[in-house]
Amino acid sequence: MQISVIKIIESTTVDGPGLRTTIYSAGCEHHCKGCHNPQSWNINYGTMMDVDEVAKRVLATGEDVTFSGGDPLFQIDAFTKLASIIKEKSNRSIWCYTGYKFEQLIEKDKSLELLKNIDVLVDGRFIEELKRKDILFRGSSNQRLIDVQKSLEKGEIVTYQPINLLSPLLTKFKINA
Ligand code: SF4
Numbered sequence: 257m258q259i260s261v262i263k264i265i266e267s268t269t270v271d272g273p274g275l276r277t278t279i280y281s282a283g284c285e286h287h288c289k290g291c292h293n294p295q296s297w298n299i300n301y302g303t304m305m306d307v308d309e310v311a312k313r314v315l316a317t318g319e320d321v322t323f324s325g326g327d328p329l330f331q332i333d334a335f336t337k338l339a340s341i342i343k344e345k346s347n348r349s350i351w352c353y354t355g356y357k358f359e360q361l362i363e364k365d366k367s368l369e370l371l372k373n374i375d376v377l378v379d380g381r382f383i384e385e386l387k388r389k390d391i392l393f394r395g396s397s398n399q400r401l402i403d404v405q406k407s408l409e410k411g412e413i414v415t416y417q418p419i420n421l422l423s424p425l426l427t428k429f430k431i432n433a
Pocket of ligand 1: 288
């Protein structure tokens with residue numbers, strides 16, 4: 257199975273906690289106003305790679321993993337397979353960004369299958385009017401960090417609370433993040 261990849265960045269700190277390897281995939285149908293990377297909407301913007309090859313590369317880094325885009329859900333079959341290989345062969349945490357909302361995804365068997373192997377979902381379209389620079393790992397305030405496994409277990413949305421180690425210092429010195 258193939259996956260259209262724009263780039264794979266190792267040791268990034270902006271797509272979730274700690275050092276992560278992020279796979280930026282091509283293809284997105286949300287077309288949000290103010291999107292930071294409109295080129296990524298086109299599936300042909302990426303390079304076709306074998307899912308097993310991407311998994312091998314990601315596992316070799318020893319880092320946790322983030323699926324970003326574009327929208328990874330645009331290539332749901334490939335990302336479902338990738339997530340399942342990563343979880344089968346490691347205990348890496350997987351974060352996934354998507355323009356869809358969690359409530360939409362749990363309605364469909366296909367996306368539910370992917371969610372079974374996702375730790376944190378950053379959901380919702382980017383809304384320019386709600387753009388914020390002071391919230392961790394998100395572009396606009398409507399987007400949520402969802403603890404997927406706890407949410408599936410409880411049958412209600414449980415948000416993931418990131419630890420901002422800098423915030424006490426920022427408050428002390430009155431610096432805006
Ligand atoms: S979901 Fe993300 S990649 Fe897609 S249009 Fe919105 S901001 Fe851009």
